[in-house]
Amino acid sequence: MIKILVIEDEESVRENILDLLEAENYDTISAANGKMGLHLAFSEAPDLILCDLMMPEVDGYGVLTALREQILTATIPFIFLTARSARSDFRQGMDLGADDYLTKPFTRAELLNAIVSRLSKQATLKQYINPKNLTHETKAVSPEAQKLEMYLRHTLERRDFRQFQIYYQPIVHINSGKIIAAESLLRWQHPELGMVSPTQVIPIAESTGLIVPIGEWILRSVCKQTKLWHDAGFSFLHIAVNLSVCELIQPEFSQKIIKFLLNNNLVADRIGLELTESMIMQNVDSALQNIQKVNSLGVQIAIDDFGTGYSSLVYLKQLPVNTLKIDRYFIQNVASDPQKAAITTALIQMAHNMNLKVIAEGVETEQELEFLRTYNCDAMQGFLFSRPLPAPEFEKMLIEDKRLVGA
Structure with missing residues (x-):
């Protein structure tokens, strides 16, 4: 009672x-x-x-x-x-x-x-938000992680989403040098803990299911912000949102996407969903069904951190994917590492043969950029051009039409 x-x-x-x-x-x-x-x-x-x-x-x-x-x-x-x-x-x-x-x-x-x-x-x-849903492995975590989880639970139970912020890392077309898109990234500014690293927050949120309400807030906020930028004259802009397997297998997931798009009168192909290989393989059938539903609306699908997971090319062919994002592990020192160079060029060629666009992640040096340009990589993101930025700073770059040097 x-x-x-x-x-x-x-x-x-x-x-x-x-x-x-x-x-x-x-x-x-x-x-x-x-x-x-x-x-x-x-x-x-x-x-x-x-x-x-x-x-x-x-x-x-x-x-x-x-x-x-x-x-x-x-x-x-x-x-x-x-x-x-x-x-x-x-x-x-x-x-x-x-x-x-x-x-x-x-x-x-x-x-x-x-x-x-x-x-x-x-x-x-x-x-x-139910501790009983945690596995034994999840509970065996450090005191620091337990403390973070406790604070995260309290934040969500109180629906205090003001603590969360969305940063945007520009994605730049390598040949033209223009910003064509951005990846949205969660940041958590806790009143006592300060800025909490995403590498700490995301694993806890995903392992406990807390990522579901967080992810819904991110999708809603990104759709609203994207529409504001389109109305301001940047209608070309495409914003990508990272998904977790918890969100993707939700039965009502595609309905949420539709609702957010309609509420903001937003063209579907200006929103993208980024999925990792390992995430898809955790629940192939449910993932495939929901991916196909949202892609049929026009929402773009990208495989994030490609090359680090364990998906087979058979599944890759079945998925309605538009973009492959090459993990930064392969990009770092790619110009001087023969093995990384071989893998990266093969990934670019394979993606293009499948009519997929390729984005290189974590580009930090001119040498890496020149290598990617030589082998016809479509786009890049990384600290060479810009770190992730709060929305106002990213908007300033759009207004100033900041471009990649040397393009």
Whole structure:
């Protein structure tokens, strides 16, 4: 049974709420002040908290602040009850992490709708954010990784996507030198941890399933930003999004793509999905089905880090792929390493024979660029041209029409 904690100093109001909730078969506990409410929240771990804003000693703001500072209570859905309706009061509560805000006097329907809405959203998140879904291997991680996972869970359960940022690394046509696309990359700026490296965040998110809500936010944000750039005059721009196997095998994945494209009135072939070889091979049938669905809409498909996985050419031929991205391992020192040179030229030739475009990743030197130009690689990305950039800095490069030197 769902347990709801009611923190309200007016006895008549408190009793009315308790009667209403008990009539709806909720398990209830109550407190007449903030101090007692905090004690019950920490000891009883309720599923949801209804809390009066104006109380002596510890008011609603104080209760919420204390709850959000503790691991066990940080993600409990919290609804303020108040007679104050000023926008500043509302904003202060939401900034502290409140989930909803009911102004007294409220109706029975308003209260129940708020409760059902919050509990429903919490249940949906827990489908993806559930420690029981972790394998034994996933749990055997370092204390640092466990700490990161905990913070990531709290961020997502509170839906605080403001902590996330999307950076864009330009992809440049080698012959013309013009920016033709960009790869979108996640960055996490945590208020306590600071900027967390993607190499730390992504593996944890993928192994726990947390990548699903993150990935949905990225897709939605990238589609919105891409449309803004197209409307600003950069209609040629193609933005690629990295996918995880968790996202790709979701039954409703293709419907999400369609929704985001339609919501932004965005041409499908201006959005690309990047998949790794090993990711596809983890669940070939489901991956193939969803890839074919989104590709039929016009969404471009790229195989990322090509050459480092274990896919066979048979599967590569079956996939509706538009682009191969050669892993930076093969690009580094390619001009002076005969083995890397042989592999890279073979990959370029094979891709072109299959009518695929080729993008070289991690290009850092003029020698590497010249080698790729000599062997007709289509495009490149890497620190030689630009590191990944926040959206405003990337947009500045577009406006200035920055180009690859020597093209």
